[in-house]
Amino acid sequence: MANYKRVLVAVDLTSDSDQVLQRAVDIAERNGAALHLIHVIEIVSFAYGGDVPMDLTSLQEQIDKHANERITSKASALSYPVAETVVATGNTEEEIREHAAKVGADLIVIGSHGRHGLALLLGSTSNGVLHGAKCDILAVHLQEED
Numbered sequence: 001m002a003n004y005k006r007v008l009v010a011v012d013l014t015s016d017s018d019q020v021l022q023r024a025v026d027i028a029e030r031n032g033a034a035l036h037l038i039h040v041i042e043i044v045s046f047a048y049g050g051d052v053p054m055d056l057t058s059l060q061e062q063i064d065k066h067a068n069e070r071i072t073s074k075a076s077a078l079s080y081p082v083a084e085t086v087v088a089t090g091n092t093e094e095e096i097r098e099h100a101a102k103v104g105a106d107l108i109v110i111g112s113h114g115r116h117g118l119a120l121l122l123g124s125t126s127n128g129v130l131h132g133a134k135c136d137i138l139a140v141h142l143q144e145e146d
Helices: 015-031 057-076 092-103 118-122 124-131
Strands: 004-010 035-040 085-090 107-112 136-143
Touching: 004 015, 004 092, 015 107, 015 136, 035 057, 035 092, 057 085, 057 136, 085 092, 092 107, 092 118, 092 124
Parallel strands: 004 035, 004 107, 035 085, 107 136
Antiparallel strands: none
């Protein structure tokens, strides 16, 4: 079993991310690892194909502010110290891989809905992170809440 020193947790800031965070905390505690959290926001104009006839700067700023508040809140609620929280803007898979390399992460923990069929063929965030990451990846299968 690997001895992890730096664990990067990619969270989407929904209630599903609590399962991912708990798994990451368990691993970090067992290894005495530094815990890093990242959330990635796609650039609003890219989400709409760049053809939006208005300035979206204030909307992007509001989204960033809200994401920073949410990730800080999630980090504060953990029973384990968090080395850093990061809200990045850009391509989710690339930002996660780049930040993992920047902090020297030896494990990335990310949630996976375990999709099948067409969604699996098209790929998902966890699959996108897996291809190209230079460290171990743990895809936490997200359980549906009752």
